[in-house]
Amino acid sequence: MSVLRQDVSTNEWVIIATERAKRPHQFVKTRDDTPNDTETGTFCPFCPGNETAEPEVLAFRNEGPPDSPGWWVRVLRNKFAALNPNGTTAHLWEQGFFPYMEGVGVHEVIVETPEHHTSLALMTTHQVAEILFAYRLRFRELRQSKAWKAIVIFKNHGERAGTSLRHPHSQLVATPIVPHDTRLKHAVAEQHYDNRGTCLYCEILHHEMAAKIRLVDQSPSFAAFHPFASRLPFETWIMPLRHKASFGNIGDEELHDFAAILHRQLRKLHFALNDPDYNFVLHTAPLEDEDKDYYLWHLQILPRLTTIAGFELGSGIYINTALPEETAVFIRETSSV
């Protein structure tokens, strides 16, 4: 069982993941400086034929029994789950002075394709839509439980973005507390809503669409732009034009449109920057705030072209060596086909 420990100096939570824990000596730097890889030799637990390695939670397939080949998207429990559903939820203990709780939650892997050697950028838009449908299904299933307070869907692409398995996959984590950064974003949006009576994100969107200089894409239901205060070069935000606090409430047509714009931006980054490492994160309201008016769900693509160093870790201030107005031009001029 992993454990959630709270840093009393910031009130931020940390997951101590004993399920994937390493012994101290396993952190000794190896000579070639390659990060530890959980991929065992050539065996890939996500490839067709290896379905029995992890039973599926959900799969899209035409025929055949569960945990057999024939699927095109497959969702599994993460074998090295950071959080686990069995345990006492949200009960705070103290170890001496220090608060902690059991590491309860859900940690799933969305295997995006049966193909080992590809990436979201190189798939079809249709396949990307199927993956987003899987996200939404899992989101809607997991939000039924009162135990989970927030759902974080994210992707690590490439070694510098933290991937340990090459087979294309994304991840979903349901947490028993609202993460600090999620709460912060909501608090800021709520404050704006109270002050001005409008959704902060809708205003951002309005101004980006009017200024146009950082805008990189537009579709019937979405816009994509490089934000004014980009933390990282080529940081990209994709926002729905229709106000909705939760990704879980997105409709079918919007989902298809979301797949198209996300796919296009990932392809442009792929072609413009030679398959850069990146993370993306889907920001959505805490589950108890899904119906409130002050938040707008959105997706952030965070290319990992630079290193997060001491100043960033110590102050929270990012030093960005690229102008979003310039990277936006570069991406607008890049073909996505």
Next chain:
Amino acid sequence: MSVLRQDVSTNEWVIIATERAKRPHQFVKTRDDTPNDTETGTFCPFCPGNETAEPEVLAFRNEGPPDSPGWWVRVLRNKFAALNPNGTTAHLWEQGFFPYMEGVGVHEVIVETPEHHTSLALMTTHQVAEILFAYRLRFRELRQSKAWKAIVIFKNHGERAGTSLRHPHSQLVATPIVPHDTRLKHAVAEQHYDNRGTCLYCEILHHEMAAKIRLVDQSPSFAAFHPFASRLPFETWIMPLRHKASFGNIGDEELHDFAAILHRQLRKLHFALNDPDYNFVLHTAPLEDEDKDYYLWHLQILPRLTTIAGFELGSGIYINTALPEETAVFIRETSSV
């Protein structure tokens, strides 16, 4: 002139560093995946003989004129400064909806030794003390100006920690606003002080010293431990036993003792983990709060043995794969000589 832009969705500031800005195409991933290096060929601007590359702000030397060899610690303006002293301080503008200010501040490099191929762990404790004396001198000089609200001193050691120049150096940044994370830490400490009438950090220290299990070092004036909610494997905090909000107010004897414990911990990490990449950050009170009772300056060593991935960037929750209670045993058992 660089610029400070505020993300209205988090209120966090970002530095858009036009002085070191790259054109968009310079971010294209190269085949060998080596990060861009500002080191030009074999020329090192920090090596003796190359002093004219950057005029010094401070140097410890026995004889000889400024900007000549003979020094053992030398402080320079950062050639690629993220912030620059000339400009209008703390005047907020808006570009459309979006707040920004001129990138005013100070960004200095502390060249830790004339030797190119060494590191803090391999120097003498005496040399480490000299470096800390340079930190304190610069700190005391810069806090005279009302323009600077906070001073962040940090170090990037190794490629995964964000170093671009190999010659041992640390950095100092004085900011025209209090960084978000600094303010957060202070707000939490202040709240604790208001609630309980005690310094939060003194309480943390008291409990770590009583529990002993995460303690890795103790000296007349300092203690070092792996914190209960460690975000990263082998994360190490060094705290003074005597309550003091600001590093700037540390005495000579304490500084020597600080050098000894910092050096010992860096040596242990060096020997135990085979020269791991790491950052360290000196956390100290905002300059206007230096005399208040509720904060305690301290140093955090952040080894970069794992990758900060999408979940961390999206939620603020770190997943740590090591138990601080175990890494503490490992470090206690490692010799520092």
